[in-house]
Amino acid sequence: MSSALDFDLRIDHDRFLSTRDRQLHAILTVTASAGAGDGPAEVDGARYAEVIVVDCSGSMAHPPTKLGAARRATAAAVEMLPDGVRFAVVEGTHEARMVYPAHRGLAAASPATRDAARRELGRLAAAGGTAIGSWLELARELLAEHPEAIRHALLLTDGRNEHETPQRLAEVLAACAGQFVCDARGVGDAWEPRELTRVAEALHGTADAVRRPEELEADFRATMRATMAKRVARAGLRIAVVPPARVLSCRQVHPTIMELPVTPVDDRSVACATGSWGAESREYHLCLEVDPAGRPTGEDLRVARVDLLVDDAPAARPVNVLAHWTEDLALSSRIDPRVAHYTGQEELSRLIADGCDAYDTGDRATAAQLLGRAVELATAAGDAFHLEQLRLLVEDVDATSVRLRDDLPRLDVISVAVRSSVTVRDQGPRAASGPVPAADAPPGVCPAGHRSPPGARFCQRCRHEFTDPADAGPVPT
Structure with a gap:
């Protein structure tokens, strides 16, 4: 299978701004597709590195079927690894222990190593506590030996991270960020959703609940299938601003919501890593601080340029972020539908x-x-x-x-x-579900002076709630 993907970058944004506006919002859509003529082919296992972390704390013994289901699910995931994939299985308790291979390293998948890993899984027993940071630290150490691979960890837990401090987990996540992607799964009803989403967000993965132990195998298989479909190890956004504009935030908003760390590159540019990619589409919400002082009105002005980089090389046509300051309320009160x-x-x-x-x-x-x-x-x-x-x-x-x-x-x-972080894609214009505001109805104006369309329930810039029509207040002059 070819490693190439064709990338496309698109922008939708609020370009018409009041001279009182200080923020500009844009939606960036990145789409990756298989190259022309790229049909299905065998996966090149040597391009992947995988660590599966199985919670073996004492709570995994209750009910007794839980650990058995985790063993079977992990065995199924190992069975799906193509020959050549470097892999390891880690036991997670109040510490992290190698299950397979016995040494601190990764084994190359083959019929012999997959069989050996399955035999070791039969020896897993439930005892000890939960220290997710320690588990991820060992995964980072194992995957660090293969920097050019598409690196992934699958983490299963059934409990709270009680045997290390939140600060320790934060430090480990900071060290792991950008090194590998981690999908986190919770089974049972004693784990903390904020902890799982924190791990997934920091490591560009997904977090989800596996409601019944018997569903673990299907989930692990689906996760491995998605991982082996990745074809680009690292991609990211590079945002170059025209001073005095600056980047306030950039977050993924589809298929899930996650904040992207904004890393300075130079005095005008920042980078936002987006993790590994297969043939898929994702959307990002970019927020810029802008200042109209000294800038002309009534014309399009570039305030930033966005590039998509794969391995530090441009991978798509860049897009410009434009600002058009105007005193025309009809223009500046419009909100881009996306x-x-x-x-x-x-x-x-x-x-x-x-x-x-x-x-x-x-x-x-x-x-x-x-x-x-x-x-x-x-x-x-x-x-x-x-x-x-x-x-x-x-x-x-x-x-x-x-x-x-x-x-x-x-x-x-x-x-x-x-699952609250999962989003649905914008399907384009649809009929309004409520009363249509009168054509001459005034826009909503929040306490910060941001304008929203007539009849808006929330300010679409700062999310202030318009609980009463009078709440919007008069339009500033």
Whole structure:
């Protein structure tokens, strides 16, 4: 299989700004596709390095089927590794221990090594605590020997990270960032969704709940299949600004929400790593601070250029970020539909995650309020995925409130929480689900002076909620 991918970079953004605006928002769409004439072929295993980390803490013994399911799932994942893939299996407790191979290194996948790894898996036993940072530190050490490979770790846990400090985990994640991609899975109902999403976000992977132990094997197989479909080890965005503009943030907003670290390159440029790639499409929300002082109005001005780099070489045609300052309220109050869509998805993600946190800590009133707002936002957006997730938590939905389900299983709460970062793609224009504002209705203006379209529920720049029409206040003159 050829390692080449064809990349395309596209931008949608709010270019018309009021002379009072200080932020510019853009959605960057990166699409990678197989090169012309690239048909299915055998995977070159030598291009991949894999570490599978299996939680073997004492809680994995309850119920007894859990560890057995983890053994079978790991064996299935190992079986899927093509010949030549460098791999290891790590046992995770309050420390990290090599399961296979016995030495601190990676073995090359072959019929003999896959059989040997499966035999060692039969010896796994549940005992000890949970220290996810130690597990990831060993994975980093093992994968560091293969810097040119597409490096990946699959981590399974069933409990909280109780045997090391949050600071220790943060330090390890910082050391691992950019070194490999990690997909994190929680099984059972005792793990913490914020911990798993923290790992996935830092290491450009995914976090998810495996609701029943018997589902582990299918999940591990799917994860290995997706990993072996990756064809580019490292890609990233390079954003060069025209002073005085500067980058405030850049986050992935599809298929999941994750903050991208912004690393200075020089006095005008920053880099944002995006991890490994297969044939797929992702979208990013770029926010720039801009200043109209001394800049002309009524014309397009470049405030930044965005390049997509693969192994430090340009991989797509760059795009320009333009600002057009205007006193025309009709222009400056428009919000680009894609910017509006993903701003809403980010708000929805926060509401669901915070609502689940509130419920998990016993604050049912706050949980009902936050999840009710999430239902309202998802309904207005026609977001079937998140509405399906929310129905696991709420029973009655009306215009103003929801009723939480009685005696919610914690498994439902944490499953919805960890999936709150998943977003649905913008499907383009659709019919409005509510009343259409009058043509002469004024735009919404938040306390910071940002304008949103007439009838907007939230400020689409700072997410201030317009709880009452009068809340918008007069349009500044």
